[in-house]
Amino acid sequence: MMKVLLLPGDGIGPEISRVVADVIACLNNKLDLGIELKEKDAGFKALESHGTTFPADVANEAETSDGIILGPSDSAAYPPPEQGGINLSAAFRRKFDLFANIRPAKSWAGIKSNAPSMDMIVVRENTEGFYADRNMFTGSGEFMPTPDLALAVRKISRDGSRRIGQVAAKIASERPRQKITIITKSNVLKLSDGLFRDECIEAAKKYSGLEVDEIHVDAAASLFVRTPDNFDVVVTSNMFGDILSNLANELSGGLGLGGSLNAGHNKAVAQASHGSAPDIADKNIANPSALLLSTGMLFDWLAERNDSNALKEAARLIRSSMEQVFSQSDNLTVDLNGSLGTKEFGMQLKKKIEEL
Missing domain, CATH: 3.40.718.10 (Isopropylmalate Dehydrogenase)
Structure with a gap:
């Protein structure tokens, strides 16, 4: 049972x-x-x-x-x-x-779509990033030191990045295209997104034959609209994944x-x-x-x-x-x-x- x-x-x-x-x-x-x-x-x-x-x-x-x-x-x-x-x-x-x-x-055949041959999986890290309700052991990840200043903490850990990379790589290895795209903003967030990218790349090495690439999140948003068929399995951090997965769903039918x-x-x-x-x-x-x-x-x-x-x-x-x-x-x-x-x-x- x-x-x-x-x-x-x-x-x-x-x-x-x-x-x-x-x-x-x-x-x-x-x-x-x-x-x-x-x-x-x-x-x-x-x-x-x-x-x-x-x-x-x-x-x-x-x-x-x-x-x-x-x-x-x-x-x-x-x-x-x-x-x-x-x-x-x-x-x-x-x-x-x-x-x-x-x-x-x-x-889906029979449902109007902006991307008729789209077949993508967005794998989003779910417990870290900027989301203040879940990225701290205790307390909130955002706070106001003064009435006129609000701050938010972005958490990216090596273990968290590695394990979400492992999930994405496993999924990609089981699909025909054998492709994984890492979406970051590592050109600006060099330390945090650099760590995320490097650990995802390391996780993908377990599966020989996987095609691995990295795209910055702003470019990815436009490419989701322009050439959604180019994507197979996407892995990204919490907030980027939250936004991009909704965009992908709308493109595929809603x-x-x-x-x-x-x-x-x-x-x-x-x-x-x-x-x-x-x-x-x-x-x-x-x-x-x-x-x-x-x-x-x-x-x-x-x-x-x-x-x-x-x-x-x-x-x-x-x-x-x-x-x-x-x-x-x-x-x-x-x-x-x-x-x-x-x-x-x-x-x-x-x-x-x-x-x-």
Whole structure:
């Protein structure tokens, strides 16, 4: 038995999480996966009932779960931490040292895209860089010495750079193009980005035949738009990766298709790349694709750790069924210029899974 924790989150989270739960149930029946799906409240619903967006029972359940599926959270609207407003993404990344954020950006037949043959994976370092909520052992990475001066610390460590380079190199070695691009601003940030670049290059040496190059982040942003097909696996630091992965998702079809996995050595959290979209909540028009693709990535991660062909097949079925659904224009959700509602899209997907 494998235990997966589902946290629906805020806004459209409960709607798209219901589709994910239904798809997992379908795969459980088809493949006898043995997944026990446990659902608990986090976010605003938990704040109302427990006084915190991240209750202790959720943290305890996460500890004993094999994997976690996190719905979108409206963290920008949460109260301060001292009033219970805990950023769920940051909390999980710190608690489980989820240092790798893996963000595919792939175009799909049947979906309008600015880059029709795009197939890129952005590997983003997830625990260091400029992000003040996660780059310190204690306290914040930004502060105000005076009312008129704000400072932020950028953390780049040798170990952190090496391990994200190892993840990216492994992914690149398993793909046909065998190419990895390191994105930095090492011409200006010579010490920190120089260290990041050098450790990623060192990590890539483990895999003979990998093509390795470095591009500065400003040039990379323009080349993502001009020649996205030239990229295969990209590795970069936290803030650069946050920005570039969203750009890549929009080019490939939109954030509604943006799957994402936050992974460490011992735990992984599937999380869509988009937000909670409270303006369209409870209207049955949200696209569940990103959270479904993220769930497929979690299954791949679990399959490798547990040597499970069934989980590997479940991940493949999620992608294959979505590919078939996307290929028919009358099966698209509203954000993709279609007419299907959230529930109806889920029904089409389950039908395809059962047919495959």
